[in-house]
Every structure is written in structure tokens, then in C-alpha cells.
Amino acid sequence: MATRVRVALAAGDGIGPEIMDATVHLFQEAGVLNFVDFVPVEMGARVFAAGNTRGMTADAIRIVEDCGILFKGPMETPKGGGGKSINVTARKLWNAYANLRVFKSLPGVQTVYSRAGLAIDMAIVRENIEDTYGGVEHRLSNDMIQCKRLISAPGCDQVSRFAFETARKMGLTKVHCGHKANIMKMTDGLFLERFREAAKAHPEIEIADVIVDALCMNLVVKPQQYQMVVLPNLQGDIVSDLCAGLVGGLGFAPSANIGNHMAIFEAVHGTAPDIAGKGVANPTSLILSGLMMLRHLCLAREAALIENALLATLESGVRTGDFGDPARPPVGTREFTKAIVERLGTTPKSVPAVRVPEAGETCFTKPARPEAQRVIRTFTNVVTHVVGCDVYLDSPLSPASIAEEMQRLSADTPFALTLISNRGTQVWPTGSVFTECVDYYRVRFELRDGVTPGTIDQARAIDLLRNVTAKFIVCSYELLRTFDGAKGFSLAQGQ
Ligand code: NAD
Numbered sequence: 309m310a311t312r313v314r315v316a317l318a319a320g321d322g323i324g325p326e327i328m329d330a331t332v333h334l335f336q337e338a339g340v341l342n343f344v345d346f347v348p349v350e351m352g353a354r355v356f357a358a359g360n361t362r363g364m365t366a367d368a369i370r371i372v373e374d375c376g377i378l379f380k381g382p383m384e385t386p387k388g389g390g391g392k393s394i395n396v397t398a399r400k401l402w403n404a405y406a407n408l409r410v411f412k413s414l415p416g417v418q419t420v421y422s423r424a425g426l427a428i429d430m431a432i433v434r435e436n437i438e439d440t441y442g443g444v445e446h447r448l449s450n451d452m453i454q455c456k457r458l459i460s461a462p463g464c465d466q467v468s469r470f471a472f473e474t475a476r477k478m479g480l481t482k483v484h485c486g487h488k489a490n491i492m493k494m495t496d497g498l499f500l501e502r503f504r505e506a507a508k509a510h511p512e513i514e515i516a517d518v519i520v521d522a523l524c525m526n527l528v529v530k531p532q533q534y535q536m537v538v539l540p541n542l543q544g545d546i547v548s549d550l551c552a553g554l555v556g557g558l559g560f561a562p563s564a565n566i567g568n569h570m571a572i573f574e575a576v577h578g579t580a581p582d583i584a585g586k587g588v589a590n591p592t593s594l595i596l597s598g599l600m601m602l603r604h605l606c607l608a609r610e611a612a613l614i615e616n617a618l619l620a621t622l623e624s625g626v627r628t629g630d631f632g633d634p635a636r637p638p639v640g641t642r643e644f645t646k647a648i649v650e651r652l653g654t655t656p657k658s659v660p661a662v663r664v665p666e667a668g669e670t671c672f673t674k675p676a677r678p679e680a681q682r683v684i685r686t687f688t689n690v691v692t693h694v695v696g697c698d699v700y701l702d703s704p705l706s707p708a709s710i711a712e713e714m715q716r717l718s719a720d721t722p723f724a725l726t727l728i729s730n731r732g733t734q735v736w737p738t739g740s741v742f743t744e745c746v747d748y749y750r751v752r753f754e755l756r757d758g759v760t761p762g763t764i765d766q767a768r769a770i771d772l773l774r775n776v777t778a779k780f781i782v783c784s785y786e787l788l789r790t791f792d793g794a795k796g797f798s799l800a801q802g803q
Contacts, residue, residue, distance in 0.1 A: 313605055313670050316372040317346040320381025321353040322579025323589035323641075328381045330591040330645040331598050337649045338614045343607055343670050347371055351394060352383040363394035372402070376674040378572045379601055381594065382579045392443060395574070400437045404565035404572050405463065406470040407434040409548045410600070414592075415658045416622035417556035417631050421531065428554050431478070431536045433471040434544025435499075436565055438463045441541045448783040449702035452748035459495040459540065461686035464502035470566060471503075471538040472510040478536075482514040483507070486523045486539040486547060494798055499540050502686070524550060552576060559630055562596030564604065569675045573601040587640040590628040592618065595648075606671030612664040614648070619656035621647045687791075693761035696723055696754035696788035697769040698797070702781040704747045707735040714751050717775040722764050723753035729800040739802065750800075751776075754788065761790060 319328040332346060349368035356363045363383070364372075372378045378398065385393040398404070413421065413428045421428055444456040468485075475483050485503040489496035500517055507515045518526065520543045526533065527547070531554050539547055552561035558577035565572040575593035583589055595618060602611040626647045629638035639647070655661035703710060707728050714725045728736035729752070730745040753772060755764060766787060773785055789796045 311670050311672075312343060312345055313377070313672050314345045314347050314375045315377045315379050315601070316349045316368070316375040318349050318351040318368070318378065318380040318383070320351075320579065321384040322382060322581050322584035324352070324381025324383065324579060326584075326587060326641050327575065327589050327591035327594045330641050331594050334591075334595060334614060334645055334648055335598060335602075335610075338610050338617075338652055340602065340607060340610050343610075344605070346379070347375060349378075351380065351398075353386075356384075356386050356394075361392075362397060363392075364398070369401075372398075372570070373677065376570055377601065377604070377672070378402075378570070379598060380572060380574045382575055382577060384579050384581075396441055396443070398572055399565050400441070402567060402570035402572070403437065404567040404570055405435065405437050405466045406566045407436040407544065407548075408432075408470075408474060408564045408566060408600070409434070409551070409561055409576065410596075411551040411555045411561060413555055414560055414622050415619055415656060416625055416627065417560055418633070419554065419556050421554060426532060428531050428551075430531065430534050430551065431474070431480075432544060432548040432551055433467060433474065433536060433538045434548055435463060435467040435539070435541045437541070439541030446783070448700065449746075449748040449781075451746050452702075454784075457492075457495055459498055461498060461502055462684040464499050465506060465686055466568075466684075468503045468506035468538060469509075471536060472506055472513060475513055475536050476510060480513065480535040482516065482535050484523075484534060484537045485515070485517040486520045486537045486543060487517060488520050488543065489517075490519055496540060503538060520547065523547060527551065527554065548576070556631055559590045559593050560596070561593055562598075562600050564597065564600045566604075569678065571601070571604055573597045573604075587642065588629050588638070589641050590630050591641055591645060592622075604672065606668055608665045609667050612662040613652055615662045616655045616664070617648045617651040617653070619659055619661070620651040620654050623656045623658050624651075690791050691793075692789045692791050692796075694764050694766055694769060694787060695761050695790055695795075696726075696752065697772065698786045698788060699751045699753070699773060699776055699782055700784045700786075701749045701751060701776075702747060702783050703749055707739065707745065707749070710749055710751065711736045713779055714753075714776070717779060718753055718772055721753075721772045721775070722756055722759045722768055723772055724756045725751065726754045727752035727800055727803060729803075732801050734800040734802040743802075748783070752788070752800075 319325040349371050351364040351368050383394045409432045411430050438458050440455050440457050442458050446454050448454050485500055487496040487500050489500045552558045561576040563574055563576045575597055599611045599615055625636055627638055628644050729750045733743050
């Protein structure tokens with residue numbers, strides 16, 4: 309007898325409840341409820357409005373963690389007021405580190421590519437919790453705001469391993485890494501290096517890398533050259549919406565957020581406030597995301613039945629107002645879903661049908677709840693030495709005036725002033741008169757000639773910092789270290 313699975317279900321805001329009702333109804337008609345119990349949870353706008361800044365009740369968190377699977381509709385992000393995106397919070401809170409989106413041409417969904425007879429079938433795997441999505445931002449001076457871009461080796465490892473494992477299961481033969489390592493040599497350099505490392509466990513899969521701007525152009529010009537692309541978070545976010553455009557828009561792109569303990573399945577589009585409550589929303593993206601969830605639960609038979617019925621419906625020309633042949637009148641969400649239900653058990657004619665496997669059982673075993681927060685590490689036993697510090701100043705002075713003060717303030721320390729940069733460009737000891745400066749400087753101190761790395765500790769850098777703070781506002785500070793002899797910091801542009 310099949311095991312029953314509990315899935316936390318959050319309908320979402322705006323069109324969320326309409327498309328979620330439609331999807332659950334379709335799943336019920338396809339027999340999914342013989343295996344799955346949907347447990348409703350409260351998340352989203354109403355919870356924010358009640359003063360809960362996380363946007364999810366304590367009960368919702370408990371139920372989601374207990375189920376291990378969340379199926380969610382789109383949720384509104386409060387504008388301003390410090391309220392964070394609940395979608396990002398959910399991914400980060402539950403460490404759903406990989407975002408998988410699959411983009412396939414669909415019958416009845418006209419695009420530039422379908423008109424040219426070009427079928428699209430590719431996947432994007434986006435790192436889902438690091439990068440600028442930490443939302444670590446500070447105002448550093450009157451004129452400067454910073455957003456920290458955090459990329460960790462374990463984070464890179466997790467997403468690349470997931471990508472290769474998924475590519476293997478999907479039968480793909482080539483995986484690309486998209487990046488901007490030519491500019492962000494350390495952060496994206498690490499992402500690319502760990503991608504190549506993870507690839508070693510899958511010698512059967514060919515790898516290649518591509519700079520993200522070239523990738524965008526290639527995707528528009530010749531999308532069929534890609535099977536799967538793995539990207540850091542922000543780049544992956546942008547590129548995956550581009551790919552949604554290739555297959556007809558956000559309404560046709562499903563999304564799975566996968567971690568070791570939790571998996572979140574959601575539509576890619578938002579709450580569509582302009583059409584909410586009108587009963588005209590297109591449920592396809594949520595249905596396709598639900599199919600990814602059913603396959604995650606091993607309900608491949610039910611997923612195939614629904615997918616074939618959906619393809620047959622799209623092929624027949626039945627459409628909601630956001631796509632399809634404008635000469636044909638659109639139908640509402642309910643009627644669209646009814647058309648799919650009526651086609652359960654049929655297969656599409658114009659595209660290959662999905663093979664319907666024998667009735668199986670669910671295979672989902674909820675991973676054990678971790679007893680404590682785990683510290684994950686990639687590199688251990690690394691020898692590090694303090695070799696200097698970068699001090700960041702809020703100052704409207706000129707580079708030459710700052711240099712004069714800094715040389716005086718560091719005179720009795722083991723550190724010498726080696727560089728001043730502004731917005732990443734060197735402005736002292738040499739620079740261009742054309743470089744315009746703003747009120748925020750990086751001042752770099754490095755060990756004086758003759759001082760051996762390893763003989764100076766962080767306390768000496770703090771002593772120097774104390775000297776500098778007597779004269780300047782120090783907004784932040786970074787310790788400069790070597791790691792197994794290699795510099796753990798970048799050079800300034802022009803250095
Ligand atoms: P949106 O995706 O909600 O809407 C963009 C356009 O696409 C609108 O014209 C809308 O009517 C249309 N559209 C979207 N989904 C549709 C569907 N299923 N059927 C028919 N038409 C559809 O984007 P937005 O307006 O930028 O965002 C609205 C809200 O959604 C914001 O609060 C945003 O933060 C949130 N949002 C949530 C998620 C999520 O929950 N994962 C994703 C994106 C945006």
C-alpha cells in the first residue's frame with residue numbers, strides 16, 4: 309500500500325487562491341489525493357498585515373518543517389517598511405539552496421521560436437540563498453550605499469552537486485556554468501572553480517562555462533545550444549526570466565526550490581494584482597510546478613497523466629487571456645482547468661506524449677529534523693596570515709589629503725599605506741585626474757617591508773584602526789589575509 313505524504317499548502321495572495329484551487333481540483337481529479345494530504349498554512353499578505361514581519365505564522369513554520377514540502381502560490385512582497393520578500397525568506401530559512409526551472413516549448417503557446425519551428429527544452433539551476441540575496445545592505449556615507457555579495461564554497465558545492473545530479477537524472481549530456489568571473493574574479497571565480505570540482509564526480513557529463521552577458525545573447529540567438537545552465541543567484545534570477553520569455557512568459561515556467569531537508573514548489577510569476585479576483589488567471593505555471601512536486605514524490609504516473617492532459621488542452625487552442633490565438637475567445641481559470649480535467653487519460657497529438665508509467669508508490673521519505681544548526685565547511689586546515697587591512701572611510705577629502713593623514717596615523721605600526729581607491733579604482737599613489745571621487749574611500753595598509761607574515765596578529769590591525777578612528781569615520785573594515793600563501797583579496801582597478 310502506498311505511503312501517504314503530507315504537503316504544506318499556502319494558496320498565496322492576489323491570483324494565488326484562484327490558481328491554487330484550480331490546481332488542487334485538477335490533482336484531485338487525477339487521483340493525487342489518494343497519496344497526498346494537503347495541509348493549509350497561513351503565509352503572505354494577511355499575515356504581514358497582522359504585524360508579523362516574517363509573513364508566516366509560527367504554526368505555518370511548524371507545519372512546513374514537519375511536512376518537509378511546501379506547495380505555494382505567489383505571495384506579495386510588502387513595498388518599503390523593511391518587510392522582506394516571503395519567497396526569499398522561505399528559501400533561505402529552510403536552506404532550499406537550489407532553484408530548478410525547466411523551460412519547454414508548449415503547444416498552443418505561440419512564441420518567436422515556435423513560429424520558427426524551434427523547440428526549446430532546457431533547465432536553469434540557480435543558486436538560491438547567497439549572493440546579494442542576503443540583503444545585507446548599509447548606508448556607509450551620505451552618498452554611498454553598499455550591498456554585500458556573499459558567495460561561500462559550501463554554497464557553491466551544494467548547488468553544483470544538485471545540478472549535476474539532476475542533469476544525470478534528466479539524461480542530459482552537457483552542463484554550462486554561467487558567471488561573471490572575468491570581473492568578480494574571487495566570488496564568481498569560486499563559483500566556477502567549485503562547479504568544475506563538482507563535475508569531476510560526473511565524467512559522463514560534458515561541461516563548459518559562459519560569461520553571463522554572452523549567455524543572454526546566445527540564449528536569444530541560439531537557445532537550443534544549452535541543456536542546463538548553473539548560475540549564481542542574481543544572474544540566475546535574471547537569466548531564468550529571460551528563459552521564461554523564450555517559452556511564452558512567466559505563466560509557463562515552473563519552479564522548484566530544493567534543499568537537503570525542504571523542498572518548495574511555486575509558480576514563477578507574481579500575484580498579478582491587476583487581474584486578481586477576476587477568475588481569469590492562467591494556472592499553467594502553478595500546475596507545472598505541481599508536476600515537479602509530484603515527480604519529487606515519485607508520483608510519476610499522476611504527473612504524466614496531468615501533463616498529457618495539459619498539453620492536449622493547450623494544443624486544442626483553449627486559452628486564458630494572457631496567451632494563445634487572439635482570434636479565439638479566452639476562457640476563465642475554472643473553465644481552463646475543466647478543459648484539462650476532461651482530457652485526463654488522453655494524449656497530445658502535435659507534440660510527443662509523456663510516457664505514463666505503471667501505478668507506483670510515493671517514494672518520499674522526510675529527512676530527519678536536524679538537532680542543531682549545522683556548520684558546513686569545504687576548506688579546512690588552511691594556513692592563514694594577517695598581512696594588512698582595508699579601512700573604509702566616510703570622507704569628502706581629496707585622496708592626497710587622506711594619504712597624508714594616513715601615513716602619519718600608521719607611522720608607528722607594522723603597516724604601511726599602500727593604496728587608496730574610490731569606487732574600486734586606485735586614486736593614490738597614482739591615478740587619473742579624470743577619476744571622479746565620491747565621499748567613501750578604501751584605504752589599504754599592508755605589512756611594511758621586512759615584517760614577516762605570521763608574526764603580526766589581528767590586534768595590531770585593530771590598534772591601527774583605533775588610530776584612524778581618532779581622525780576619521782570608519783564605516784567598515786576588512787582584514788587582509790593570505791590563505792595557504794595566496795592573497796585573499798583583490799587588487800584595485802588600475803593597480
Ligand atoms: P506579476 O508576475 O504578478 O505580474 C506581471 C504581469 O503578468 C501582470 O500583467 C499580470 O497580470 C501577468 N500575470 C502574472 N501571472 C499571471 C497568470 N498566472 N495569468 C495571467 N497573467 C498573469 O509581477 P508583478 O506585478 O511585478 O508582481 C506583483 C506582486 O507579486 C509583487 O508583490 C511581487 O513582489 C510579487 N511576486 C511574487 C513572486 C512569488 O511569490 N514567487 C514572484 C514574483 C513577484
